Amino acid sequence: MDSAQITISIILLCTVLLFLWGRWRHDMVAAAALLACVITGLVPADSAFDGISHPAVISVACVLILSKGLQNSGAVDVLTRLCLPSNAGPTLSIAALTALGAFLSAFMNNVGALALLMPVAMQMARRQQIPTGKVLMPLSFGTILGGMTTLIGTPPNLIVSGFRQANGDGNFSMFDFTPVGLAVAGVGVAFVALIGWRLVPGRKQAGADSFDSGAYITEARVPEGSKAVGMTLHDIELALTEADAQVLGLVRNEVRVTPPSPRRRTRAGDILMLEAEAETLSSALSSLGLKLEEAKATRDEREKQEKEKEKEKEKEKQAKEKANEQNGKVPAAKAQASKAQEPADIASVAKADTDSAKAESSADSSADNDEIILSELVVLPSSSLLGRTAAGIQIRTSFGVNLLAISRQGNRSVKRLRAQPFRAGDLLMVQGGPEAISEFASSTGCVPLAERELRIPNKRMAVMATIIMGVSVAIAALGILPTAVAFAAGVLASMIVRTVPPRAVYNAVDWPVIILLGALIPVAQAMESSGTAGLIANVLLNQLAQGHAVVALVLILVVTMNLSDLMNNAATAAVMCPIAIGTANQLGVNVDPFLMAVAVGASCAFLTPIGHQNNTLILGPGGFKFGDYWRLGLPLDLLVILVTIPMLLWVWPL
Structure with a gap:
């Protein structure tokens, strides 16, 4: 040597x-x-960092971003409902879940595939009354096995392809890994699902109690074209069984019907009051095509709030002017200007609803331009929210934040979200920009829970994310463009249509890898x-x-x-x-x-x-x-x- x-x-x-x-x-x-x-x-020092620009490295980063688009949009929820049996024993259920995990990991990041299906695995374990680990380990192994079936399934495949090219033999194509990988994955998944899960030790889930935030009570609107239109509430209950969700009430034309008759049929525009776990909320909504209803004030409530604000401002103004006149500090010209301004103040009261609408429009515009996230906040005993309602504080217009659901352990309320007084210990699921949520939490005395993935399905985004991934894979597989270029183009398309918001792109990349x-x-x-x-x-x-x-x-x-x-x-x-x-x-x-x-x-x-x-x-x-x-x-x-x-x-x- x-x-x-x-x-x-x-x-x-x-x-x-x-x-x-x-x-x-x-x-x-x-x-x-x-x-x-x-x-x-x-x-050589001048080529020390050439590895960062290596096609394999670029491809890995791009696949992580495209996977995030599939993950955030809820594109997998539909596939999950179609592929997983609802009434089957543990062996068939684990086999279907493991096979689905292997299929997903062939075209997206392995960790992303597991993260998407973990809540489903936990529900399955509870339903089958078996230890959670006996479902989670087969799922984990299945997603690892599925990654070896395509070029983009896992980073090692891209690295191997890169070394082949450096050796002068060219890259492996998209499906060169499939014959061997599919055989290994198929046999492995069959073994794990039919026999292997029985070898997994049945242990109690660590820290299960400490992370249980309870079920959320939320409002879901029945939009035009939803599967729920025309269904009875009894049928809706049956459809939501898989997501461990139930109907608590029905709101029609701002009138609450509680408890509703199981034979009552829903109409487009109805609002269903649902109780569901945070992890299963996405599945509950997407199964029937429901949309979360934002807890915002009605027009009458907004008018009343605006008028009260204007009255308070007028009283403060009159008191200030009186104090200034007593001190001899108000010139005649200023007093006349003040009087001349009174009609404008009165006119502003009449425009309260218009101003409120503009504020909401501005909040929506801001939401469109910024990254929208879901966050869970807990109301502290010292919070300024105690005893107040979402309508009362104008949570949407004042903070640019939407209240989507409330979790109150041990207590169930069927009041409208906007009318529920907040209590210490309440868990709030809110939607908005990161800065808006942070400002709301700090100014009202709430603290965020430990971060976890919360997804609300978006059909349009799910379709777009699936199309972008499919087209990128096809372009790379057909050799129209090099793999790295094909997936880089897919990332750009994802940013343009916002399946992955531009500001979230770099957060989707596992930079240590x-x-x-x-x-x-x-x-x-x-x-x-x-x-x-x-x-x-x-x-x-x-x-x-x-x-x-x-x-x-x-x-x-x-x-x-x-x-x-x-x-x-x-x-x-x-x-x-x-x-x-x-x-x-x-x-x-x-x-x-x-x-x-x-x-x-x-x-x-x-x-x-x-x-x-x-x-x-x-x-x-x-x-x-x-x-x-x-x-x-x-x-x-x-x-x-x-x-x-x-x-x-x-x-x-x-």
Whole structure:
């Protein structure tokens, strides 16, 4: 070994050890490795950051943004209702949910697919009366398996494609991963759903009680064209059963009907008072095409409020003028001007409704131009809201915030939202711009709850997000444009039609992953250019594989799988790709099966909760311990090896 090979080997060893140690974040470790290579001269300083502009890195960032559009718009809700059985046993229900998760993760970020379906999994566990973890772990593994079926399914596939191009063989196409990936995912999902979920330890959900905010009472309007038009309230109750929602009351022409007759049929424009959990509210609304009703004051209420304000202003003005006249400080000209202004003040009272409408229009315009979010706020005992109503404080016109729902644990009220006096401990679901919500919270004495995903379905946005993703995939698959360019165009389209608001685009990107990839790509290239990758491959061949190509292929797959269980899957792919290429070159065989083995192995993080973000996400909700994953993960790993090697040899001959 020469000095360059010794240096890069030491840097690589330290990098892997730091990854395993876990004290530093992955992107910090990768950046340190890159800087070490630059300082030692292994990577030229002027090309140190070329990895950030690598097509694989750009593609990963763009796919994350497009996935966010699908996630926020509620595009998956319709698919969930169509694909998941409503009346089935645990095995069929888990099989359908896991298969849906695998399908979604083939075209969107794996973490996004899991995040979308986690609330559904928890509902399913409660309905089937089985531990939550027995549904969450199969779902997590299913989304990981589904990612290996397409080029954009997971970052390791994009990295592998990038190394193939750097090797002079061109990129893998969108569905080059599908034959092997689909076979592995299909067998894996079938095993997990039919047998594997029974191997998952049944533990109590960690911290379940502490995060239960109770059901929200909200108002949903029945718009024209909604499925609910003409349905009886009894039928609506049955349709909402899957979302664990129920009808508490009906409002028609501003008249509340409580309790309504189950035989009463709804009309367009009716308002249903619903009770639902925050996580299932989206499903409850989208199942019948309902829309949340904003808690805003009526015209009469606004006129009364405006007149009261004008009277208070007039009294204050008269008192001030009287005090000034007594002090001899008001000139005659100013007094005349004050009198001349009185008609204008009277006219302003008559224009109260117009001004209020303009204020609402302004708030709507502001909402259109800014990012709109949903937030949960808790009313503190010292809040200025206590005893007041949404109509009374003019929450929409004064703050630019919409009150969508109220949760009051232990108490159920069927009053209109705008007429419910706020109490200490109430949970408010509000909608508006981040700054508007922050100002409302600080000025009224409310504090936000821990952030969680709340989605209100938007049919138009869901359709647009789906079209944009589909067109981007088609353009990349047909080779009309390079993958990175196709998805960058999709991101631009998403920003234009606002399926992902422009100000939220950068928040949708997992920047630690982007920095990790951008930093490790030059390091991996240094491994290859210094001959270190070929040296490691030679050791593997001579000491373990004994020159047998199939044995070497199995070794590459197994080593990659084990590394992926302990370190980030993208980092694993970046480290193993040069070794796989070097091994194939040493043997004089086709490079593609070895790169595909890296792609499959990097996606098989089933033994620990730290190998993949999805496994980490279910750790708390499933009540798992570190050692619980191998019980399902180990047999699944063995099954993956048994399926992958024959498929690789058949689809990508040596």
